[in-house]
Amino acid sequence: MNSDEEAAWLAEKLLSLAPAEGEPVKVTVNVLGSEVGGGLGRAREMAVASVDASGKVTDWRVEEVGWDVLHDQGPEGSHHGRIVTFMRENQINAVVAGHAGPPMVNTLVKLGVFPVLGLTGDAREAAAAAATRYREVIKGQAA
Numbered sequence: 001m002n003s004d005e006e007a008a009w010l011a012e013k014l015l016s017l018a019p020a021e022g023e024p025v026k027v028t029v030n031v032l033g034s035e036v037g038g039g040l041g042r043a044r045e046m047a048v049a050s051v052d053a054s055g056k057v058t059d060w061r062v063e064e065v066g067w068d069v070l071h072d073q074g075p076e077g078s079h080h081g082r083i084v085t086f087m088r089e090n091q092i093n094a095v096v097a098g099h100a101g102p103p104m105v106n107t108l109v110k111l112g113v114f115p116v117l118g119l120t121g122d123a124r125e126a127a128a129a130a131a132t133r134y135r136e137v138i139k140g141q142a143a
Contacts, residue, residue, distance in 0.1 A: 008140065025134055027050075028048050028092045030045075031123045034124075041104060044065070048062075067082065067083070092113050094113065094116055094130045094131060095113055096116045
């Protein structure tokens, strides 16, 4: 699969949950204070942001998820289930984290959630950047 085919495949997966034209993109960010946190599966808190078409964060709230403690608890698959539930309940389009393992990335894409990994710095700026990238991908403008 070449890069154009890969971009088209990803856009198709993401379109299932894409917001309507003019609606904000919902982005969740693993946060550590005001910065982007580390691994998604071990997040203590997740911010949920709404980002308008101009790239402005119009809504921001932080939820304590406790995935740092819950990561190794419960039967196989239960932790990914918690993350999927969070994504669905919050109608998330894109997720920002320092990193996520390949099985989690696969799960997110199947769910229609765009993973934006490796970002650092200010969490609100990262949410805005992720929303912009998400919009580019679903419009087929990604390289």
